Amino acid sequence: MDLIMLGGTVLTLDARDSRAEAIAVDDGRIVATGTSAEVAALANEGTKTVRLEGRTVVPGFIDPHNHFSLTAFEPVAVDCSMPPLDGKRGALDAIAAAAAGAEAGRWIWGIGYSSRRGREPAELMRRELDAAAPENPVCVIDSSVHACYANSAALAIAGIAAATPDPHGGRILREADGSPAGMLWERAMNPVHQRSMAGLIEYYGEQAVADLVEQNALRHLAAGITSVGDANVMPEGAAMYRMADSRGQLPIAIHQMRAGDQFFAPPERAAAGEFTEDDVSDRLRGGTVKIFMDPVFPRSAGWKVHADGHREHLGAPYYTQEEADRLALAAASRGLQVAIHCLGTWAIEQGLDALERAIREYPSAAVTHRIEHFSQPTREQIARASALGVIVCHQPPFFYQGGDRAAVTLAELGIDAPPAPMRMLLDEGVAVAASSDFPCAPLEPLKGLFSIVSRRTRDGVEQVAPEEAISATEGLRLYSLGGARAMSRDHEVGTLEAGKRADMVVLSHDPGAVAAEDIREITVQQTYVDGQRLFERLPAVHQARAATGRPPPSAEPRAATAP
Numbered sequence: 001m002d003l004i005m006l007g008g009t010v011l012t013l014d015a016r017d018s019r020a021e022a023i024a025v026d027d028g029r030i031v032a033t034g035t036s037a038e039v040a041a042l043a044n045e046g047t048k049t050v051r052l053e054g055r056t057v058v059p060g061f062i063d064p065h066n067h068f069s070l071t072a073f074e075p076v077a078v079d080c081s082m083p084p085l086d087g088k089r090g091a092l093d094a095i096a097a098a099a100a101g102a103e104a105g106r107w108i109w110g111i112g113y114s115s116r117r118g119r120e121p122a123e124l125m126r127r128e129l130d131a132a133a134p135e136n137p138v139c140v141i142d143s144s145v146h147a148c149y150a151n152s153a154a155l156a157i158a159g160i161a162a163a164t165p166d167p168h169g170g171r172i173l174r175e176a177d178g179s180p181a182g183m184l185w186e187r188a189m190n191p192v193h194q195r196s197m198a199g200l201i202e203y204y205g206e207q208a209v210a211d212l213v214e215q216n217a218l219r220h221l222a223a224g225i226t227s228v229g230d231a232n233v234m235p236e237g238a239a240m241y242r243m244a245d246s247r248g249q250l251p252i253a254i255h256q257m258r259a260g261d262q263f264f265a266p267p268e269r270a271a272a273g274e275f276t277e278d279d280v281s282d283r284l285r286g287g288t289v290k291i292f293m294d295p296v297f298p299r300s301a302g303w304k305v306h307a308d309g310h311r312e313h314l315g316a317p318y319y320t321q322e323e324a325d326r327l328a329l330a331a332a333s334r335g336l337q338v339a340i341h342c343l344g345t346w347a348i349e350q351g352l353d354a355l356e357r358a359i360r361e362y363p364s365a366a367v368t369h370r371i372e373h374f375s376q377p378t379r380e381q382i383a384r385a386s387a388l389g390v391i392v393c394h395q396p397p398f399f400y401q402g403g404d405r406a407a408v409t410l411a412e413l414g415i416d417a418p419p420a421p422m423r424m425l426l427d428e429g430v431a432v433a434a435s436s437d438f439p440c441a442p443l444e445p446l447k448g449l450f451s452i453v454s455r456r457t458r459d460g461v462e463q464v465a466p467e468e469a470i471s472a473t474e475g476l477r478l479y480s481l482g483g484a485r486a487m488s489r490d491h492e493v494g495t496l497e498a499g500k501r502a503d504m505v506v507l508s509h510d511p512g513a514v515a516a517e518d519i520r521e522i523t524v525q526q527t528y529v530d531g532q533r534l535f536e537r538l539p540a541v542h543q544a545r546a547a548t549g550r551p552p553p554s555a556e557p558r559a560a561t562a563p
């Protein structure tokens with residue numbers, strides 16, 4: 001036996017929600033769970049013992065919708081997040097400082113900025129970015145990841161000029177004379193985003209990119225995440241993952257959801273089955289095609305339901321129903337999983353229609369299709385998702401971040417379900433997976449879990465739709481087995497059962513045993529992938545005790561001193 005963990009609470013999240021005190025692992029797989037005495041009896045020479053001391057073991061968190069290939073560049077990008085920055089001035093100063101230290105011509109990437117947040121919400125303008133970085137192309141990605149801000153050098157590289165027409169499904173914001181103002185919505189950002197990402201990979205080179213991927217994986221492990229679904233893998237992202245995987249620098253599993261050749265481009269090649277070699281290794285998976293059904297800018301494709309029942313259509317989807325059906329059918333005909341991003345009610349309706357057709361024409365027991373976000377569903381659509389058996393890949397961190405505002409919006413639209421209607425979804429029998437959509441919302445699963453159990457937002461004093469609360473166990477299942485199903489990996493991860501991979505997280509407390517409001521205070525103490533401890537958080541006092549066998553000086557009672 002390689003490893004035993006004794007004296008804690010093991011939440012297996014199996015079909016009976018079994019609990020145990022201890023767990024045994026051998027050769028990367030779970031062998032048994034049971035009482036501490038039962039599991040201790042399995043130890044032999046060489047078995048490593050972890051004393052849980054009352055802590056809780058749960059399955060490794062699975063994050064099936066996350067933009068890992070984008071955040072991998074965070075250490076070499078300019079952080080324009082608000083907070084800590086309070087708006088545009090701070091972001092421009094940060095970019096100027098980065099540009100001053102960069103050689104001319106090198107791409108400067110900014111992340112985290114939002115034209116909709118900050119003290120005075122504002123776009124970053126091309127001319128302002130030119131002044132901040134006169135010698136470098138600049139691409140600042142909006143925190144929504146549905147827009148970017150570019151300076152003149154970046155626009156020139158991307159071939160965007162005054163005469164460039166707006167692409168279908170995108171918009172180049174313009175100055176009075178028609179020249180680009182700097183902000184590019186949706187498909188208009190495609191060439192800048194793609195050229196800048198390719199430029200970064202080229203500049204840093206394969207080894208440094210592999211290091212960045214590995215470093216990002218370690219950050220995810222620190223949050224207890226052992227598997228990630230990259231929700232939009234372009235050719236550049238796939239290349240990054242191969243660079244890391246081929247060097248043995250991919251400590252977590254990455255499930256690649258293949259997109260088009262640029263961020264919002266139609267996934268034609270993916271739907272035609274060109275990337276079936278994505279299943280390249282044990283750590284690097286594929287088999288999914290991602291379709292964006294609606295934008296964020298200027299708004300999602302929604303419905304306003306009037307008192308007489310009339311549905312007013314708002315915004316516009318990326319695709320007509322026929323176009324969406326064609327992509328979904330092409331992918332489903334090849335046995336690929338289809339995952340459709342649907343924010344607004346109109347987009348959800350089109351997404352459900354496309355998946356219904358795909359399921360009818362190409363029924364498959366092996367593949368379960370997905371709807372991503374499902375942000376503004378009606379009760380009727382929730383029932384449809386259940387009847388179709390599709391997986392709803394939800395993001396509790398969006399609720400954490402702005403569930404109170406979302407509740408107001410939904411009420412104004414006349415939608416008959418509240419934000420993050422978890423109780424409704426589960427009672428209706430919908431297969432739900434929880435995810436982060438990081439960097440669009442906070443990464444840490446415990447923050448999302450806190451919000452769907454407590455029904456509170458980050459700073460919310462009041463609960464939002466408290467009747468939609470689910471239990472901590474139900475929430476944990478969305479973050480483990482739910483995600484595993486979304487990635488077609490439930491046969492190997494998602495519960496702590498004998499035979500499954502030993503992907504595990506040790507938490508400071510049992511989320512079901514603390515007050516719902518305290519769940520976000522729980523810490524991830526250890527994270528294991530295939531039985532290997534890849535992250536450990538130890539208070540300094542424990543480390544010192546482990547090293548010397550006695551408490552460090554700071555932990556000893558202070559000697560009384562004379563005043």
Ligand SMILES: [Zn+2]
Nearest residue numbers: 065066231437
């Ligand atoms: Zn996303």
